[in-house]
Amino acid sequence: MTAISSNTVRKYKRLYTSQKRNKRPHLIAKYGMQCFWCECQLTNETLTIDHYIPLSKGGNHQIKNLRLACFECNQKRGNSLP
Numbered sequence: 450m451t452a453i454s455s456n457t458v459r460k461y462k463r464l465y466t467s468q469k470r471n472k473r474p475h476l477i478a479k480y481g482m483q484c485f486w487c488e489c490q491l492t493n494e495t496l497t498i499d500h501y502i503p504l505s506k507g508g509n510h511q512i513k514n515l516r517l518a519c520f521e522c523n524q525k526r527g528n529s530l531p
Contacts, residue, residue, distance in 0.1 A: 472498070476517050486526070495519050503528040507528035 499518035502508030505528045
């Protein structure tokens with residue numbers, strides 16, 4: 450059995466589609482169907498889940514760190530802090 454090098458271990462655990470589906474209703478109930486950043490109305494097609502504190506900056510996948518965002522705002526933010 451070979452040892453796994455630190456380079457091959459993922460640094461961040463990915464939020465899989467089923468996990469997003471389970472958190473989506475909680476986020477909609479908490480924030481409504483609007484973008485957290487620009488406050489535009491969202492549809493199921495335009496809704497994305499954004500990390501308030503990005504994973505690369507020490508954020509996590511807990512509900513308190515997730516926000517609903519439109520695709521444009523989510524992409525513009527990248528990994529910047531709020």
